[in-house]
Amino acid sequence: MRLKPLLWGLLLALLLLRVGWLAFTPPQPAAGDPVLQLQAVGGPLELTLQGTLLSDPVPSGDGCRALLQLPVGRTELRFKQCPALQQGWRLQVQGRLRHPQMSPHPLLAAPAERLVRQGSFSQLQVQDFEVLQRAPTPVADLRRRMAQALVQHAGPNNGSVLAALVLGSAVVPVPVELREAFRAAGLSHALAASGFHLSVLLGVVLPLGKRLPRLGRLTLAAAAMGLFVLLAGPQPSVLRAVLMGALALAVVECGYRGKPLGILAASALVLLLARPDWLLDVGFQLSVVATAALVVSARPLELGLRRWLPGWLAVATAVPLAASLYTLPLQLLH
Structure with missing residues (x-):
């Protein structure tokens, strides 16, 4: 029994060391990153770049944005209107390179902090582009x-x-x-791919493998989780949900009774040890906090609401209410 506190203490100590190392050694652009040319001239710079789109352009504010992988480094493309471009296409873009906006306060999100977590240190306001290759994706x-x-x-x-x-x-x-x-409305967490999506998928897949041996059930579940990551993308919230689902499934298959809050904490700690910068990622924060809300408060809220509401309505109200109350501070912050 004494092994558990030691293990948790070790994980927390390692996480604090990783976060401290990250705080004192922030990411730096590699030699050849176009932001270095920007720093050399001390202001916006007209440039022509070639690279591969890492995502489809998505609406953002008064325009559209997409991340471009360059031979060295990355830059965020900013379009006035969303063009008909797709992930994986190779482009030549011409425009005005600039530094992204910095946050006025360490706790407030801004484009510069968001882009650093994605490995980018600059933005290019696109004036013209040419598609060089349409790679299959x-x-x-x-x-x-x-x-x-x-x-x-x-x-x-x-x-x-x-x-x-x-x-x-x-x-x-x-x-x-x-x-x-x-x-x-305080419901941003509902649009993030996370445990809800995975639980629905596993709820359909696992009964199909009920008669299979343990290895067959685990293989079927692993295939479903792999498909989920492929379709939703390796986002922090997705990987948190998959790791938590894998740990919970392993605990059940080994004949133990899992503790949801402990499994959530373990999965979050493991991911943060690998990527401590995800501690500042909005999707990861919302995913962890919303899941903790369901584990800790959804049931007590449901029991309290049953005094005034029918059972089915109490359940339907307690789950989103718990998630919204816990994630509201984060949504106000970001």
Whole structure:
């Protein structure tokens, strides 16, 4: 029994060391990154760059943005209007390179901090571009077709929300107005791909393998989780959900009774040891806090609401209410 506190203490100590190392050794651009030319001239710079799109352009503020992988480093492309470009395409872009906006306070999010976590230190306001190569991207194409089918059948707004609920808003272009409406309502966490999506998928897959031996059940579950990561993308919230699901499944298959809060803490600690910068990632924060809310408070809230509401309505109200109350401070912060 004394081994558990020692193990938790070791994990926490390692995490603190990793976070401290990250704080005192912030990421720096590599030699050849275009931001170094920007620093040399001390202001915006007209440049022509070539690289590969790491994502489809997504609406952002009064324009559109997409991350471009360069031979050395990355830069965020800013478009006045969303162009018909796709992840994996190779581009030549011409425009004005600049430093992203810095945060006025360490606790407030800003483009500079967001881009550093993605390995980028600059933004390019695109004036002209040329597609050099349209590389095949079967997984992104499948994801795109699924989103387009939902939008076609349910309409632009409803279809975008449905697509985000299925695949996550990080890989689905949800209109800016809808994103802002969800944020104002305190429901931004509902659009992030996380444990809800994975639980639905495993809820369908695991009963199919009920008669299989243990190895067969684990293989089937691993395949489902791998498919989930492929479709939703390796986002922090997705990897947190997959790791937590894998740990919970392993505990159950070994004949033990899992403690959800402990499994959540273990999965979060392991991911933060690998990527301590995710501690500042909005998606990771919302995913962990919303899951903790469901584990800690959803049941007590449900029991309290049953005094005034029918059972089914108490359950339906307690889950989103708990998640919204816990994540509200984060949404106000960001």
